[in-house]
Amino acid sequence: MKAAITGACGYVGLNLVRTLLDAGHEVLALDRVHSSHLDPRARWQELDIFDAGALHRALDGIEVVFHLVAKISLLKEDEATWHINVEGVKAVADAALATGVRRVVHVSSIASFDMYQVNGQTIDETAPRSIDAALPVYARSKYAGERELMERAKAGLEVVVCYPTGVFGPEDYGWPMPHLNGNMIDAARGKLPVMVEGGFDLVDVRDLARGLLLAAEKGGNGETYLLGGTYISMIDACRLSASMVGRPGPKFMLPMKLLKGIAAITGPLARRMGKESEFLSEVALDTIETSPRIDHSKAVRELGYQPRPIEDTIRDLLIFGIHHGRFLPEKKGAVQGPIPVPEPDQPKA
Structure with missing residues (x-):
């Protein structure tokens, strides 16, 4: 397979590049900024997806496009988020049609399902949409982008849409780390005494990458697939992470009712100053409170998708963090004591 990946130098993109290469496929990595962590076996090209001429040239001869470019926002309204998540999908789909690309695998989000209607219940691919x-602009824009892609399918383009849940795991070179990985690393460092009430369905980034490859190879044309993992409360996930290096983890949960009361005051004040809190915002807290259980049995049944145990992912994340300096002391001159490298669970006698 000759594959192109838009947004190839992001967290998911870097893992997808490696997954495709390890499976024997040719990969063209497309992004606006190069990453030093990009697998050197991939062919790299700087690209803005809104540069139609460059996009057409890049996709010439490509069989499958994995579209990862997106903008995440906690705002109710944001023009840039809508432009990238809707117009960006149109641009890539139109270029794929024009250049003879056979299939587009689009990475959407579980946010494209209406979590307020679902309200914490189990969802599958038939759940109500955003x-x-x-609803927040991110949720609406992800579903609107998906609809634009499906319109191009009517003209003969094969399309498959995948919905990741909360993505976490190793090979995360961002600094600071995104919230899920950062929380688990901080818990293992003894830097997270409390955690918000609520939980998420968490999927290993490597399992997500494998699921996207399976969607390209086995997914039905026009089909949609939830790519989930394990639902766990965030305090339990952080305590599990901390326990692997001999620490207790967060001692108690902050009640959602209390946090939402604070957010109702701080949110409007922040917006008046042209800012938006990433943690104490109504949207962020609603996302946690309404986070659903995920039924990913369709992907298991039709694609052969099999996510690994969450314990394995957390252990690999900690090992990655230890080897990449995520446990070094923050203060100059401070000395970090030895960090035990988590070992796989030993079989009981």
């Missing part, structure tokens, strides 16, 4: 104008 069409209400009162």
Whole structure:
């Protein structure tokens, strides 16, 4: 397979590049900024997906496009988020049609399902979608982008849409680390005494990458697939992480009712100053409170998708963090004591 990946130098992209290469496929990595962690076996090209001429040239001869470019936002309205998540999908789909690309695998989000209607219940691919104008822009834009892609399918383009849940795991070179990975590393460092009430379905980034490859190879044309892992409360995930290096982890949960009361005061104040809190925002807290259980049995049944145990992912994340300096002391001159490298669970006698 000759594959192109848009957004190839992001967290998911870097893992997907490696997964495709290890499976024997040719990979063209497309992104606006190069990453020093990009697998050297991939062919790299700097690209803005809104540069139509460059996009057409890049996709010439490509069989499958994995579209990862997106903008995440906690705002109710944001023009840039809508432009990238909707117009960006249109641009890539139109270029794929024009250049003879056979299939586009689009990475959407579980946010494209209306979590307020679902309200913490189990969802599958038939759950209600994010069409209400009162929903956050990210949720609405991800579903709107998906609809644009499906319109191009009517012209003969094969499309498959995948919905990751909360992505976490090793090979995360971002600094600071995104919230899920950062929370688990901080818990293992003894830097997270409390945790918010609520939980997420968490999927290993490597399992997600494998699921996207399976969607390209086995997914039905026009089909959609939830790519989930394990639902766990965030305090349990952080305590599990801390326990692997001999620490207790967060001692108690902050009640959602208390946090939402604080957010109702701080949110409007932050917006008046042209800012938006990433943690204490109504949207962020609603996302946690309404986070659903995920039924990914369709992907298991039709693609052969099999996520690994969450314990394995947390252990690999900690090992990655230890080897890449995520446990070094923050203060100059401070000395970090030895950190035990987590070992796989030993079989009981």
